[in-house]
Amino acid sequence: MSSEEGPYREFSGTLKGAMGGSPWKIGWMGSSEAYALAPPAGMDLVVTVGSPAARTVLQIPDGPPMIATLLTRATFEKIRAASPGRRNGVTALYLDQPLQRQVAFIQRLLPGTRRVVTLVSENLENQIPLLKRELAARDMNLDATVLVDNDNMVPVLERLLARDGVFLALPDSTVFSRDNIRPFLLTTYRYQRPVIAFSPAFVQAGALAALHTTPAQLALELNHWLTRLEPGNMVLPQPRGPTRFSVIFNTQVARALKLTLPGEDEILATLPVQGGEK
Helix, strand or coil, X not given: CCCCCHXXXXXXXXXXXXXXXXXXXCCCCCCHHHHHHCCCCCCCCEEEECHHHHHHHHCXXXXXXXXXXXXXXXXXXXXXXXXXXXXCCEEEECCCCCHHHHHHHHHHHCCCCCEEEEEECHHHCCHHHHHHHHHHCCCCEEEEEECCCCCCHHHHHHHHHCCXXXXXXXXXXXXXXXXXXXXXXXXXXXXXXXXXXXXXXXXXXXXXXXXXXXXXXXXXXXXXXXXXXXXXXXXXXXXXXXXXXXXXXXXXXXXXXXXXXXXXXXXXXXXXXXXXXX
């Protein structure tokens, strides 16, 4: 694990409970530094929890098969690209929601939406054609801008928000850092544009709603993966997003935007569970 605090503790506690009676013999390491210094012998599989742990394990050549968890797709792909010696026997269970599910969420939450706006860094630029395709399948258009290093976010954002539309915030730490969440939300609120985010913290800060997967849900999904894997005959699934997810709304923001939202159970019942490869 990258740490033994907060979400890492929630993940490990849930996984330990779920794997009671499992044929797997499990060893836990709460420090990626300890693993780097002395990787345990005789491992059939390594599961990393968080990006620091994934980075540490991928730097060790000729290691056992690996599943990376509790990190975003962009982070995993960046870490993997920096470790060219480990191209095989590596997969990931992302935190990101599949784009198909995100688009269905927007349509269900805000019927009548025809224009979706997003702002990404070069890290997520490859997601734009996929998102455009998913939106087009539901008769919606995409207006996307790639934010480069020397761009000031607010003027770029104002150009995007000048026309009606829903802002979809993708999990891009380059665009949405701790320093710029507040000016971002103030600008979208000034233009009265709803924001669909990717985390509870983002919604609590002022976004309208988010689809998200909790560490406990991700641990339960990983347990499902592990029940299908056999030591010595390891065929890892392809990297993908989660099939378990939750929704969260900011009712104060909904009232301020004069929006009436469906109930949480109603939303969850209508969203696609599959599509994790998107």
